[in-house]
Amino acid sequence: MIDRIADIVGAKNVLTGPDLAPYSVDISGMRRAVPLAVARPASTQEVSDLVRLANELRLPVLPVGGRTGLTGGGVGEGALILSFDRMNAIRAIRPEARVAEVEAGAILSDIHDAAEAHDLVFPLTFGARGSARVGGFLGTNAGGSNVLRYGNTRDLVLGIEAVLPTGEIVDLMSGLHKNNSGYDLRHLLIGSEGTLGVITAATLKLMPKPGAYATAMVGMKSMSDALPLLNEVQKATGGLVEAFEYMPDSYVGNYLQLSPSHRLPFEDRHPVNILIEIGALAPRDCIPGDDGAIPVVSYLEDLLGRYLENGLIDDAVVARTEAQRREMWARREAASEIAGLQPVRVTNDVAVPLDLVETFLTRADATLQRVDPGATTSVVAHLGDGNVHYTVWPVTTTEAGKDAIVEAIEDIVIDLGGSFSAEHGIGTIKLGSMARRKDPAALSAMRAIKRALDPNGIMNPGKLLPPSNL
Amino acid sequence: MIDRIADIVGAKNVLTGPDLAPYSVDISGMRRAVPLAVARPASTQEVSDLVRLANELRLPVLPVGGRTGLTGGGVGEGALILSFDRMNAIRAIRPEARVAEVEAGAILSDIHDAAEAHDLVFPLTFGARGSARVGGFLGTNAGGSNVLRYGNTRDLVLGIEAVLPTGEIVDLMSGLHKNNSGYDLRHLLIGSEGTLGVITAATLKLMPKPGAYATAMVGMKSMSDALPLLNEVQKATGGLVEAFEYMPDSYVGNYLQLSPSHRLPFEDRHPVNILIEIGALAPRDCIPGDDGAIPVVSYLEDLLGRYLENGLIDDAVVARTEAQRREMWARREAASEIAGLQPVRVTNDVAVPLDLVETFLTRADATLQRVDPGATTSVVAHLGDGNVHYTVWPVTTTEAGKDAIVEAIEDIVIDLGGSFSAEHGIGTIKLGSMARRKDPAALSAMRAIKRALDPNGIMNPGKLLPPSNL
CATH class of the missing domain: 3.30.465.10 (Uridine Diphospho-n-acetylenolpyruvylglucosamine Reductase; domain 3)
Known part of the structure; x- marks a missing residue:
């Protein structure tokens, strides 16, 4: 079998034995499965030949990219992994x-x-x-x-x-x-x-490419102060907001824990920290101010100054250099590293309508303490999309206990008209959620499509579609 | 059977016999098929009951909306037509x-x-x-x-x-x-x-909603003068062009034929006529001019003035009132009426890369005269999308002759890396094109999906998917 794979991609592009170690655990470190082999095709034709062979031999096939997925998609027991590092043109x-x-x-x-x-x-x-x-x-x-x-x-x-x-x-x-x-x-x-x-x-x-970015960190007391800011900027700029990211004070604390030498956005700590970024095309880099059109950075500075004066926000820093801008982003993008501060996480990648994010967080925090008293969280949100990454560091150590957390969070999400799976996908970790929460007719249509296109079930079995007995 | 349909939607919401006349011909007047009955459900549950019944009885089901489609989708022989005029909330x-x-x-x-x-x-x-x-x-x-x-x-x-x-x-x-x-x-x-x-x-x-529109008709010698105009406006406004429509002089002539009292865009006739519309949000209604920011209408006037001076275009009118704007659009939107000036049309709704529209038209016109000497055309294009409606009024009266026209036009489209079906869909009239031109593996995957979701083949049979013997 390995020989036939090697015939297609060449022996040096087939990994087996000890070389499989990195492919036997996913990025979270929490999910393990040993593949049969890794093949590194160099062309679409080689991929086709590999899949044809797998279909003939009924081998499970797992195509992987950077293996940075967060839902257990990166590992597959006994699978022929197709690695695309040679097809990177x-x-x-x-x-x-x-x-x-x-x-x-x-x-x-x-x-x-x-x-x-x-x-x-x-x-x-x-x-x-x-x-x-x-x-x-x-x-x-x-x-x-x-x-x-x-x-x-x-x-x-x-x-x-x-x-x-x-x-x-x-x-x-x-x-x-x-x-x-x-x-x-x-x-x-x-x-x-x-x-x-x-x-x-x-x-x-x-x-x-936007010719000018205006990026700022804003500190405030509550999330209900954040949405009016988003809406005003969206209206004034005609929808040029590229990012509107939420980090609670606990996230900032966790960030310090990651490395005490990290610089914080503000001297004081604030319950709600928002990273806002506007991207203006240079020619459009003009937004009506009191004295005619002004550059987008000045616009944001003036606006935040006004919000500060009126007590609508408590703090604000606008990036003056690309280095400052990158520092703001580095803080936001430390989210996975921060979540990894504890070896065991219960992740919840959910979405709710924009104006219900605060409600969701209040209810989720209360529910969590009821379901798993003493559990802590690392929370960060793409607030502009209503997409919350509500990562729980549980006290409970049982699978049932962790499942109970997920179900309780989902109950809130569904009650608020949200989605139990926003941007990370289903993989293996959300199979239970799919079985519980997805429209049953939609699920059965998905299964029918799967059977129609992949009658032998070779493509990434055990992912995305819950087994019918779940 | 009709009784069971009436049980679901009520007898007065089932049309049969002579009431089927309007549903037995499509909007083109060229395609006829007599349905079994028309049902007018009032709720999703009624639709579900009707489809369930049809599935039990193996009745073909044809859901219709305004029946304005241009590819023969509006009629179905022996079909239970579902009309949605009561579900219009x-x-x-x-x-x-x-x-x-x-x-x-x-x-x-x-x-x-x-x-x-x-x-x-x-x-x-x-x-x-x-x-x-x-x-x-x-x-x-x-x-x-x-x-x-x-x-x-x-x-x-x-x-x-x-x-x-x-x-x-x-x-x-x-x-x-x-x-x-x-x-x-x-x-x-x-x-x-x-x-x-x-x-x-x-x-x-x-x-x-854009707070300000700038709409203009532009006359020029060739289409190769049009793309630089589009690109310049897109760059200056950061992509605010809402429409960029092409009408050749022959279209303008046809428009006059529709009604000689119609007003033409210009006193002189021009080979190429472009309708351009920019939509600016009021707050963004500022585009850098020589003297700082200017309103979008002034921007367009200045730009077209400069193009005129430099001989890049031959004529231009900017709409000063909403009535003038509507008149410009009425001319463009007379396209179907114009196509209908002749009872028999061979329609070609195709797309090619933007910069190849002129090449396409030159080759299509030459090819047409070879395939069907004396044939005339009504051509109009969403030039900003590379989407050309190349309607032929053929001399040939045979189906084979008309098919030959379609195939010849398609050959050019495929050669230019385009699509044989841009925005109108397949219906019945492009089944041959689907069989000839669509990726065979894609077609077989589509057929597998169709069989999986609709094993009894009740949903709008004979549309979109070509029979395997084509």
């Missing part, structure tokens, strides 16, 4: 058409750099951008900090190429903005977490 | 969340009005907006004139409710911007033309 940047053609193994930050060289941006971004690869962020329909302005991954993809579970290659690499020709297999594969096929390449949308 | 406009919750029968222009009352817009628009209904424009993923700025229908839909071919109701009416929980059935149903289920309601995105 940025095939083309077409600035006129504002598209990038990339292979599944291209790294997000490399795409950022390639686009910037043409004064364009690929606006998807999150902490793991230096490792995350195309196949991974398409497979999970990754979100991140700029969804508020630019949408999720799927909103940034014009076309894909993929290998179906039969080994057939589908070429849907359109760069066109209008292309209505049958069911949208692109959107079906995006977010399917490798359970319906293997994405091998994509055509991505690029956007004009 | 705009259930809610939630201005804070910027969403509209609408039933499948809500009319597009009613949604426009309801959004405007809150200073918001639902930006999807096209000529048939006074008749087109939610289920229709979602089912076909309709495009239109504002795709350039806001995307196609699917980009404007946050959630849907639908009835699957089994009669099961799926509730995916999320208003959230992040909701990764399994396969995206919403995007699978959008654009599936009623072949996978019946969309019964939707949650639509609303956008801030």
